[in-house]
Amino acid sequence: MLLSYEWLTKYLQIDLTPTELGEKIERTSVEVDSVTQRQAGLKKLVVGEIESVVKHPDAGHLNICQVAVGAGIVQQIVCGAPNVTVGKKVIVALPGARVAGNQKIKKAKMRGVKSDGMLCALDEIGFDEEIVPDEWKDGIYFLPDDAQLGDEIYHYLGMDESLLDLDVTPNRGDMLSLRGVVYDLAAILNQPVIFDETPAPALGQQSSATDISAAAPMELATQYQLQVVKNVTVASSPLWLQIKLWNAGIKPINNVVDVTNYVMLKLGQPLHAYDLEKITGKNLQVRRAQSTEQLVTLDGTQRDLDDNDVVIADQAGPVALAGLMGGEATKVTAKTQQIVLEAAAFSSVATRKMAQKEGLHTDASQRFERGIDQGNVTKALNYAAGLLQQIAAGTASQGTVVGQQTPVSETKITVTPLKINQVLGTSLQPVEIEQLFKRLGFEVTPTATQLVVTVPTRCWDLKLPADLYEEIARIYGYDHIPTTLPVTNTTQGRLTEKQRLLRQTRRTMEGLGFSHAISYSLTTAAKATMFNWEPSVETSMKWPMSSDHAVLRQNLIAGLLDDISYNQARGVQNVSLYEQGRVFFRTQAQVRPIEKEHLAGAVSGSLASANWATSAEPVDFFQLKGLVEQYLASLNLAGTIQYKPTSTVKQLHPNQTAEVWLADQLVGLIGQVHPLIAQSFHIKPTYVFELDLEKLALAPKQVQHYQPISAYPSIKRDIAMLVGEQVSNAAIEAVITDKAGAYLQSLTLFDVYAGNRIPKDQRSLAYSLTFSNPQATLQDEIINQKIEKITTALKTEFQATIR
Amino acid sequence: MSLETDLEQIKQQGIEKIKEVTSEQQLNDLKVKFLGKKGQITQALREIVNLPAAERPAAGKLSNTVRDQLQSLITEKQQQLATAALDRKLVDEAIDVTLPGKNYPVGHPHVIQRIIDEIEDIFIGMGYQVLTGPEVEEERYNFEMMNLPKDHPARDMQDTFYITSEILMRTQTSPMQARTLEKHDFSKGPLKMISPGVVFRRDTDDPTHSHQFHQVEGIVIDHHITMADLKGTLAQMLKEMFGDRLEMRLRPSYFPFTEPSVEVDMTCMNCDGKGCLVCKGSGWIEVLGAGMVHPNVLKMAGVDNQEYGGFAFGVGPDRLAMLKYGVTDIRDFYLNNLKFLTQFD
Numbered sequence A: 001m002l003l004s005y006e007w008l009t010k011y012l013q014i015d016l017t018p019t020e021l022g023e024k025i026e027r028t029s030v031e032v033d034s035v036t037q038r039q040a041g042l043k044k045l046v047v048g049e050i051e052s053v054v055k056h057p058d059a060g061h062l063n064i065c066q067v068a069v070g071a072g073i074v075q076q077i078v079c080g081a082p083n084v085t086v087g088k089k090v091i092v093a094l095p096g097a098r099v100a101g102n103q104k105i106k107k108a109k110m111r112g113v114k115s116d117g118m119l120c121a122l123d124e125i126g127f128d129e130e131i132v133p134d135e136w137k138d139g140i141y142f143l144p145d146d147a148q149l150g151d152e153i154y155h156y157l158g159m160d161e162s163l164l165d166l167d168v169t170p171n172r173g174d175m176l177s178l179r180g181v182v183y184d185l186a187a188i189l190n191q192p193v194i195f196d197e198t199p200a201p202a203l204g205q206q207s208s209a210t211d212i213s214a215a216a217p218m219e220l221a222t223q224y225q226l227q228v229v230k231n232v233t234v235a236s237s238p239l240w241l242q243i244k245l246w247n248a249g250i251k252p253i254n255n256v257v258d259v260t261n262y263v264m265l266k267l268g269q270p271l272h273a274y275d276l277e278k279i280t281g282k283n284l285q286v287r288r289a290q291s292t293e294q295l296v297t298l299d300g301t302q303r304d305l306d307d308n309d310v311v312i313a314d315q316a317g318p319v320a321l322a323g324l325m326g327g328e329a330t331k332v333t334a335k336t337q338q339i340v341l342e343a344a345a346f347s348s349v350a351t352r353k354m355a356q357k358e359g360l361h362t363d364a365s366q367r368f369e370r371g372i373d374q375g376n377v378t379k380a381l382n383y384a385a386g387l388l389q390q391i392a393a394g395t396a397s398q399g400t401v402v403g404q405q406t407p408v409s410e411t412k413i414t415v416t417p418l419k420i421n422q423v424l425g426t427s428l429q430p431v432e433i434e435q436l437f438k439r440l441g442f443e444v445t446p447t448a449t450q451l452v453v454t455v456p457t458r459c460w461d462l463k464l465p466a467d468l469y470e471e472i473a474r475i476y477g478y479d480h481i482p483t484t485l486p487v488t489n490t491t492q493g494r495l496t497e498k499q500r501l502l503r504q505t506r507r508t509m510e511g512l513g514f515s516h517a518i519s520y521s522l523t524t525a526a527k528a529t530m531f532n533w534e535p536s537v538e539t540s541m542k543w544p545m546s547s548d549h550a551v552l553r554q555n556l557i558a559g560l561l562d563d564i565s566y567n568q569a570r571g572v573q574n575v576s577l578y579e580q581g582r583v584f585f586r587t588q589a590q591v592r593p594i595e596k597e598h599l600a601g602a603v604s605g606s607l608a609s610a611n612w613a614t615s616a617e618p619v620d621f622f623q624l625k626g627l628v629e630q631y632l633a634s635l636n637l638a639g640t641i642q643y644k645p646t647s648t649v650k651q652l653h654p655n656q657t658a659e660v661w662l663a664d665q666l667v668g669l670i671g672q673v674h675p676l677i678a679q680s681f682h683i684k685p686t687y688v689f690e691l692d693l694e695k696l697a698l699a700p701k702q703v704q705h706y707q708p709i710s711a712y713p714s715i716k717r718d719i720a721m722l723v724g725e726q727v728s729n730a731a732i733e734a735v736i737t738d739k740a741g742a743y744l745q746s747l748t749l750f751d752v753y754a755g756n757r758i759p760k761d762q763r764s765l766a767y768s769l770t771f772s773n774p775q776a777t778l779q780d781e782i783i784n785q786k787i788e789k790i791t792t793a794l795k796t797e798f799q800a801t802i803r
Numbered sequence B: 001m002s003l004e005t006d007l008e009q010i011k012q013q014g015i016e017k018i019k020e021v022t023s024e025q026q027l028n029d030l031k032v033k034f035l036g037k038k039g040q041i042t043q044a045l046r047e048i049v050n051l052p053a054a055e056r057p058a059a060g061k062l063s064n065t066v067r068d069q070l071q072s073l074i075t076e077k078q079q080q081l082a083t084a085a086l087d088r089k090l091v092d093e094a095i096d097v098t099l100p101g102k103n104y105p106v107g108h109p110h111v112i113q114r115i116i117d118e119i120e121d122i123f124i125g126m127g128y129q130v131l132t133g134p135e136v137e138e139e140r141y142n143f144e145m146m147n148l149p150k151d152h153p154a155r156d157m158q159d160t161f162y163i164t165s166e167i168l169m170r171t172q173t174s175p176m177q178a179r180t181l182e183k184h185d186f187s188k189g190p191l192k193m194i195s196p197g198v199v200f201r202r203d204t205d206d207p208t209h210s211h212q213f214h215q216v217e218g219i220v221i222d223h224h225i226t227m228a229d230l231k232g233t234l235a236q237m238l239k240e241m242f243g244d245r246l247e248m249r250l251r252p253s254y255f256p257f258t259e260p261s262v263e264v265d266m267t268c269m270n271c272d273g274k275g276c277l278v279c280k281g282s283g284w285i286e287v288l289g290a291g292m293v294h295p296n297v298l299k300m301a302g303v304d305n306q307e308y309g310g311f312a313f314g315v316g317p318d319r320l321a322m323l324k325y326g327v328t329d330i331r332d333f334y335l336n337n338l339k340f341l342t343q344f345d
């Protein structure tokens, strides 16, 4: 909400600059988005008077004006506005002036005729189109006749006022009016409040009830009152009133509508004025709309209504959207003479829902959503009626017509100084607290240990003791609250075992050369289910913003492939990324998915980039497998890890993919991304893995125990063989390990060969075995026997040829 | 010619020759020539028997002296040659040490994770537990128990991804506070926890909005926890993260789950509080929201709100990272551009 600093100074003694005041409000009440002046950035704009107007010889739409801008100073200005009129005071941009958009005005020739400046319309001096009165939309603006020639124009148009833009939180609806801000500032500045709001008495003899009747159910409007004002003369408002409105960001319309808006700004009570003669049946009632009904609102939009909408209706149908906007058909026009003014308190829930549904957020709906001062409805209505007598020469009828009047009372809240100090950490004396409440205008009745605080209706959002603690804290000042640390019984802070595993996982992956990626949990339906080894039902958003982020992911790999694609499209070819995060699995019967922590890694291009000393080896299965093995080794798992070939995961290479098993559990996948999938992501050959960290976290760990280092020499033997190429390394190692006996310390595959030098369909494998006995020197003979056993087994099991 | 003169001649000749030697081979040849079994000194010694007996000892001594002298010269020369050879080898092995080293892959932590870890460590040090909750939440915990009943205007502040009418993507990590409050046994001591994690808002992604971002929310509940304690705790956190020189201030704000509610500002790092574009000239930057836990939140979780109370706060690691490192587009955190990721360690 825009609020003029100068308006505030009419009610308060303010020794602060507008910026300082803004800061004060921000520190004590609500955020202040900006403090601005409409004149900011403008230069050399002065009052002029048009002395003569002559048609431009070569351009019919242009006029050559002689404009006086001071005693004896006349500028010739060529102007295209249709409304140039001799004798009118106008806004003159002199040569060297700055107008809206930081545009500079220079001496110029227009179609051969000298023009020393510009005559300005309101939008040309920075007025937003939305606040320019309709009558000034298509021409230059006329200043008051008594404006002094050569004066700067700003003061005449209120452009020298400082405007504070308050960002009002939902709990501070009271700050959406001058009255509320004045009361709040009075408390902040510790000043007494003088806020004159006594309505002028109605001059009419008749009662409002003679011309109108009203009905409103309490659940739709807790307050609903009407007052009639007769024989108004609808015209433009006086300039002072127009300035008040446009400086609050509201467009002046006519004196009647302007008065309703002015009272809303001043007192916080939204009002609406109907043309009484257009109300069918002389009755207004608040009701829910029917789904067959329609209403054209003041903005010209035809709205299809339903029973979620609350309307004001006459005998013929809806005439206004309650709390949002009036209807076109019953609006006040230049011809209107009889007025009915409406002041109400509409349900904040209904208003909010309607504003959302209709996409219509108005000054009125903003206030009704946050609530209004229900104790001030009648007064505001009377005040507006009184102003219409003064400004629109109307005659207000006596009294109001009450459609609904729910009793309103001040709230009494009991607090104790002890508790206030306990919550805030302060040591305020009861009398200091009492003083702070009084600054807010709250009455306080002290008892032995308590304070009974009477909260006026203008602070309707204060209901609980905690609400009052906040009032004390902010008026006392957050800066004055001490700075301490909690004193409690000792608590131990530490990460859980699983949290430690996640951290260790991230460190290890980074140590292995992977950078940490964080991708979106919401993805497309297609990507959500890729690379998945667990069956799961999709979890979709009801109203996604886009199909790109509509379904919860069941894997991390797809996100990493998106990342690789992004990088490779931007010339970064070697990408190694990992992600550790949640994936979401669900069965048809579950509404909420199960959330699991997963780890995934992806390498595309080379692990290390090439330079003069490093050849960029393209990543392969075994490179990635080595990294996965390193990671798994770092977890010190007790169970055996096995890699089992699989061709069932559609998005992975059917012959370069393995399931990762820990003991008897499937814990992950490793393999090459299927070439067709790589193509669809526009990425180079890429190797990926994904592991279920939940299972790894729960898996038993090895007990670490020191093994004495053998003082006896170990014995090394090699076994080389030719076997059928379908015989896997895992099978061969299993046989070797089985037959080697307890002294086998390590087994290393040191050579694999397939090619011209050996028969087709065969490959050559060579293993190095190291034996040792920590208790004694090993005898060659024993080892020879073991090797004999191993080779015999290899021959019988795999028809191996030992070399 | 006397033997003495002969030996002297041999000696002079030896010295000359050894001096001229340039290779190991030549030196070996000289050694044979002078000191070998058929060498000149051996020859000379053989002639001692022809001398009168009285002169023999002196001649023997002299020939030994000559032999020793030559031997030591040869040894010395041998060492010289070895040193020269090594020097030549080392010269041959010269490399350009300014050539770059071999490349090894290096991984980088994600800057947001780094900030979360940092916050976790600060609070662990102050005796807090770290508790992470589900990302798919029940409406009850995400909203109702946070004092945000249906139709509450503040729900508009948090546009939500719904899965069903009761299940949603959490919009904040505070539902974990409600879950923990429900279970915590206050007779066993205070509750001090933080809850980090990813949260979701139904928003269109742009430089300052992301439909997914991170939060760390914290809560402390005990008998006598004050707003002053909140101030001290947040000051401690900001000090550890940003250093001593930055100041902190509180301003009133509104959150449904706290009362009083405050917004916490910190001296703008960009301009040191002088005022700049980043802080819109104010010299202050909003860094987090906090407040005293609303009595309704405690009541709904079954906690006696007369006896217990405390504070809560929520920090946005994305925002902190943007402030700390001058990142201007929040989407950069989720694109995983290596040119971005590798800037942080």
Ligand SMILES: [Zn+2]
Binding pocket: B268, B269, B270, B271, B272, B273, B274, B275, B276, B277, B278, B279, B280, B281, B283, B284
């Ligand atoms: Zn700054």
